[in-house]
Amino acid sequence: MDDPDADPEAIARTYARFELVNAIVSGHRETYERWVRPRLSPVWRTRVLDVGTGAADLPRRLLRWAAAEDLRLEVVGIDPDSRAIDAARAQQERDPVPGLELRRVATSVLADAGERFGVVLSNHVLHHLDGREFGRLLADSERLVAPGGVAVHGDIARTRWGYAGFAAGTWPFEWSLLRGTYIRPDGLTSIRRSFTARELAVLLPRGWRVRRAFPSRLEVVWRPEPRP
Structure with a gap:
């Protein structure tokens, strides 16, 4: 899916799934x-x-869960890929979820503008980044987190069991539910490109930590230090 020449119809089907x-x-x-x-x-x-x-499937879920408990939440979903934002906006038009804002913008733009958030999240993004992009995301996250907030970037944990489980779990659906999508091949590639907990820990700057999560996931977490 990272290929700019990827089949647009397959991209659209992938986002839909x-x-x-x-x-x-x-x-x-x-x-x-x-x-x-x-x-x-x-x-x-x-x-x-x-x-x-x-x-924007994560923001849509968060907003629905918060609304069910009468809790007030606003989510800004950003992505540099116009195909992703177009898919998210089309879904929002078909099935609006209040409180969701979608922007095609980089984290650095928001940080430079002084925007702040109680929680800064990402899901399955880290393994797509090169070293410079990885460092920039973490640095921008620190600038974007409001006092008392947290940054949490979740990704796949690279394990043999995780790879085998995803391969086996998606195989029965390759020619039905997942047909014409990039989910299975890209998912297997993503697992191979992802990190172990030890590899992530070595890459993280001071103040960040690695947390293991279920199922076969890792989270890198940062909180602002309390003011004296």
Whole structure:
């Protein structure tokens, strides 16, 4: 999917299936319960930034879960890929979820503009980045997190069991539900390109830590240091 010459119809079908696949492999509910919900209130509105939002299935879930509890949440989903933002906007037009804002913009632009968020998130983005992009994302995240907030970038943990599980779990659907999408080949490639916990820990700057999450996931986490 990173290839700019990828088949646009296959891209569109892939984004349409992400909501179902990510519900199984991306730990969205844990992300909500652990990182987002503790910062929500029925009185004041909390802002969350989702970096590399794709078709915005994560923001849409977060907003629905918060609304079900009468908690006030606003999510800004950003992605540099126009194909992703177009897919997210089309889905939002078909099935509007209040509180979602979609932008084709980089994290550095938001940070330079002084925007701040209670939670800065990404899902399955880190393994797509080169070294410079990886460092820039973490540096921008530190600037974007509001006092008392948190940055959490979740990704796949590279393990043999994870690779085998994804290969086996998606194989029965290759010619039905996943037919004409990039989900299975790109998913297997993503696992091969992802990190182990030890590899991530070596790359992280001071103040960041690695957390293991379910299923076969890793999170890199940063919180602002309290002011003296």
